[in-house]
Amino acid sequence: MAEPNFLLQDIWYFALPGQELKPGTMRAKSLLDQPVLLGRTAAGEVFALRDICPHRGIPLSCGRFDGREVECRYHGWRFDQGGTCTAIPSLVAEQQMDVSRIKVRRYPVREVQGNVWIWMGEGEPAMEPPRVPHFADGRGANMVLSMEFPCFQDHAVIGLMDPAHGPYVHKSWFWRSERTMHEKAKAFGPAPFGFVMKRHRPSSNSAAYKILGGAPETEIRFQLPGIRIEHIQVGRHHVCNLTTVTPLGPMATEVTNQMYWTMGWASAAKPLLRPFAAKFLRQDRDVVVMQQQGLRHDPSLMLIKDADTQARWYYQLKNEWVRAREEGREFRNPVKDVTLRWRS
Numbered sequence: 001m002a003e004p005n006f007l008l009q010d011i012w013y014f015a016l017p018g019q020e021l022k023p024g025t026m027r028a029k030s031l032l033d034q035p036v037l038l039g040r041t042a043a044g045e046v047f048a049l050r051d052i053c054p055h056r057g058i059p060l061s062c063g064r065f066d067g068r069e070v071e072c073r074y075h076g077w078r079f080d081q082g083g084t085c086t087a088i089p090s091l092v093a094e095q096q097m098d099v100s101r102i103k104v105r106r107y108p109v110r111e112v113q114g115n116v117w118i119w120m121g122e123g124e125p126a127m128e129p130p131r132v133p134h135f136a137d138g139r140g141a142n143m144v145l146s147m148e149f150p151c152f153q154d155h156a157v158i159g160l161m162d163p164a165h166g167p168y169v170h171k172s173w174f175w176r177s178e179r180t181m182h183e184k185a186k187a188f189g190p191a192p193f194g195f196v197m198k199r200h201r202p203s204s205n206s207a208a209y210k211i212l213g214g215a216p217e218t219e220i221r222f223q224l225p226g227i228r229i230e231h232i233q234v235g236r237h238h239v240c241n242l243t244t245v246t247p248l249g250p251m252a253t254e255v256t257n258q259m260y261w262t263m264g265w266a267s268a269a270k271p272l273l274r275p276f277a278a279k280f281l282r283q284d285r286d287v288v289v290m291q292q293q294g295l296r297h298d299p300s301l302m303l304i305k306d307a308d309t310q311a312r313w314y315y316q317l318k319n320e321w322v323r324a325r326e327e328g329r330e331f332r333n334p335v336k337d338v339t340l341r342w343r344s
Contacts, residue, residue: 005152007032007247008225008321010121012129014244014256017144018114021046026070028061032120033249035059036107039081042067047081048118050105060104079104114140115242115258130223132240132260133231141242141258143270147281148254151288153247155295156255157226158311159284160243164344169287170280183343188310190335193321194223195313222310224317237262257281307342 013031015038021027026039028051035051037060051059053072063073069086070079078087085102108119110129113136117129131137149156159165167181187198197220216234223229226245231238240260247253257277266273303311316334324331 015118024067048107143259146256164307189337190333195335306340
């Protein structure tokens with residue numbers, strides 16, 4: 001497991017839930033170690049700009065936003081949502097200057113199913129942001145949890161897809177334990193920019209699924225750069241879990257877990273469900289914090305078969321993404337149909 005740390009460009013990253021940006025407000029955020037200003041106009045349109053004024057370098061987020069334009073705190077330079085300068089107050093009448101030639105970098109953004117996605121690469125997006133199945137574009141998540149992990153993105157991602165850590169990291173009465181471990185076999189195959197654990201009945205020791213009743217079936221899909229979508233169907237009802245892993249900086253990664261559901265009783269039970277979901281996410285964070293104690297010594301690491309095959313795929317997918325862009329060709333998915341086996 002000798003992989004250099006690098007972040008993918010020219011791809012959609014989850015920025016934040018749309019509900020966190022009210023009309024006429026803005027928010028500063030670090031994404032891929034870049035300063036980004038996210039805002040929503042008074043008319044409701046979301047935009048993203050590089051959070052640095054090109055005049056003297058002060059963050060634009062230190063200034064004011066009137067719902068149409070951002071005003072720099074230092075000298076009052078104004079920029080519209082496309083990053084074009086619209087006014088420089090210090091200019092006098094005879095000073096002819098085309099201020100519209102001054103630009104702040106604009107990042108393409110899309111708001112899909114209540115989430116704001118940002119395209120961090122150069123140029124315009126070559127694809128659309130991911131969507132969870134069976135829910136309308138205008139529909140936001142029923143429950144949102146977010147937590148910062150003090151690690152490089154890769155360690156958060158492969159921890160997310162690790163099938164063998166559950167009985168040890170998530171020791172809880174509502175989840176599986178070491179005593180219930182048994183052999184499992186799951187069918188996998190390629191999916192757009194990632195892979196899928198094909199639809200199956202959850203394992204008998206996955207107690208959390210039992211609250212849904214009936215005979216649930218689940219499909220779990222992963223795609224670059226760090227997106228996990230689980231779709232559970234129980235009769236006529238659907239539950240979707242969207243987990244996104246967004247790098248904020250070299251050693252700061254934001255993991256956001258969102259739940260969509262169609263059952264009315266689940267919304268009523270949300271005050272009870274949230275603490276369990278938060279504990280589950282916090283357990284993952286706690287083990288990553290412990291892991292950093294060893295990683296700071298730069299040890300050699302290993303990935304085994306079959307439990308770590310998904311992690312192997314992740315690195316292969318990342319490398320193929322970069323090679324395809326360098327060579328100017330289509331992405332070729334390295335994942336093949338296979339059945340993986342492990343105990344958990």
